Amino acid sequence: MPATPAAADTTETTETAAGAAPAGGPAVPAVPADPAVPVFSVRGLWKVFGPGADKIPGSAHANLSARELRERTGCTAAVRDVSFDVHRGEVFVVMGLSGSGKSTLVRCLTRLIEPTGGTLTMDGEDVLAMDRAHLRDLRRHRASMVFQHFGLLPHRTVLDNIAYGLEIQGVGRAERRARAAAMVEKVGLTGMEHRRPGQLSGGQQQRVGLARALAVDPEVLLFDEPFSALDPLIRRDMQEEVIRLHREEGRTMVFITHDLNEALRLGDRIALMRDGRIVQLGTPEEIVSSPADDYVRDFVRDVPREQVVTVRNAMRSAEDGEGRSGETVAPDTTVAEAVGTVARSGAPVRVMEDGRCLGVVDAGCLLAAIAGEKAVAAR
Template sequence: MSTAMTTMDSPTTETPVFSVSGLWKVFGPKPERIPADQELSALDPAGLRARTGCTAAVRDVSFDVRKGEVFVVMGLSGSGKSTLVRCLTRLIEPTAGTIAIDGEDVRAMDKSRLRELRRHRAAMVFQHFGLLPHRTVLDNVAYGLEIQGVGKAERRERAAEVVAKVGLEGMEHRRPAQLSGGQRQRVGLARALAVDPEVLLFDEPFSALDPLIRRDMQDEVARLHREEGRTMVFITHDLTEALRLGDRIALMRDGRVVQLGTPEEIVGSPADDYVREFVREVPREQVMTVRTAMKPGDCGGPDHPGALAPDAVVVDAIKTVADIGTPACVAEKGKCVGMVDHERLLGVVAGVTTPAAAPDAAVGAGSRAAGAAPVPQKAAPDKRRQATPPSPRTSPEGPRTSPEAV
């Protein structure tokens, strides 16, 4: 049975892997004046550019990335998502705001400490691979370890292990030109994994791949996360990809986060018309869960064979109710917590049932999710993750604001 991730309700004092607060990145003359000036910071992109010559690629963004989750930053071209992920390790210097990794101030790091962060703690996987054409697969994967000063025998041994992990065993001695696009992307992923980073940063890594290969790579990322539980920050413009991979999604527009929540929260409770239009063509039954549709209460039976889990997706629940011909029990830890019938399930599909807002759903620019909570391990990619993105005809994409705001 397919399951969907849900938001954990109980807060914890565990330090987030990344904590971002009031982050700005402004391109143009005297950029530091923009965040400090209430009037200038309130201008829309066109007004700000006309008045100051500046472009705010990231505007007052705040969020926490929890240990072990896949945190997706999603937006159309020009939304600021790629600028944002580069600010996390100061590949692009922020203009204002705070960034912390495990509680340590990233903006206060000197050059030596920053190199250590990039080499050991946060590895990046780029869209265009960045492989060295004269090196073999094995030596490309071992390159990060070589930079760290790891001995040749040890780094080649570790590289071989990771090459096998990403499904390239037997190709260790090929060069990038001898590989397909998907295989080259696997080499890039293996290179990032080889240094055993605490967090993986993905900047639209699969957008240049063919659809079937892209799907395979998404499955590969989901598998690695399921097996290792490694924290991931994933940048994408693809709504389908965001819904398949993300535990939580930050949806950006014009440098701001317009909504932050689980896939179910984004689809079920869009924050505004922009988000609503974005998710309008998503099949709700593949994202929304039984918890949204059920009527709380006890079925009264002594046991609950064949009961639905609260996190089962609605499309599976519809089949179950159709098969048994009666309302189905929803059970958690052996206890009935509610009932669900055709009427309530179809109400969710039609969008007439409003799901309860989870405590950590955050809406609006600069908003932050509530205290970090433990993230359960993600199930294998399932029907919930097959949602269809909006067609170009209905896409809310506006004009690109700046070459830098990507």
């Protein structure tokens, strides 16, 4: 296979981003999806690099700081005792600064990097116990990765780059090109099918990478800081593309980023990492409203609260008939979205769910929420 432009990602691109692996071994059918079973379930996961790495989890060295661990053992713990579930249909964001362990973690999910300890299941199936055939099937059919470096084949057209994973799967030429053409339209590249990567902008190349991952129709999409190298406006466009695709398809996504605004915008839940550990896991609103420690508090200090906090956490109890008539908003409406409704109404606005009034919001409630004051509990 010709080398890709991003040599460091060559193995990852052929195995995961393209949804394929080198030929050999029988295909293993995917486990049927059970809505009650997490797509990924991770418990006590470790990844340690260095001599005697497998002896670190559970040892007296496990709780040493990164510096002390290196000095005493020569090892680096990139992922430390991490546990979480990824639920079907959610966008699960892992965020943290450089060196926090987030990219190592996402690569452990498909064993592009072998975990040192812990348990890892996909759809209830033990990923750590999978043989090469099962792993190949997982990477071909069940999980596709979109990398920061696009890893496109420079001599192939957009259409053939998108179809590459299907070609490795053995899909016939006519079918794979038809499926690739559908992906071209889905990611907004119509009219560019016959261009080569060198004729595309960075954002367009990333769309090709996204289309290539989608073409194999994976159960879950894994994004490893895919938009980090893009200009701000193009990055925002690609975020909108991910939001649109998730809204249309409801596909499970695991998204790695170092950008808090990106995490808040895309994530249903966010795992914030520091030094290989998850320091807080929750919804964007939970992380902004109730930081777990000073590190998280400093992280979210400059976040516009009105764009994240919802009226469910800003409302007060309805009094003197306020809950019987007037304007309404849904409980997941953000404070920023509710400002216009409250301003137009000139009166408290009801927060309604399933025909029931949960409480009301007025200008005072919204200002208190923006200031970070505790909401008055609704009756």
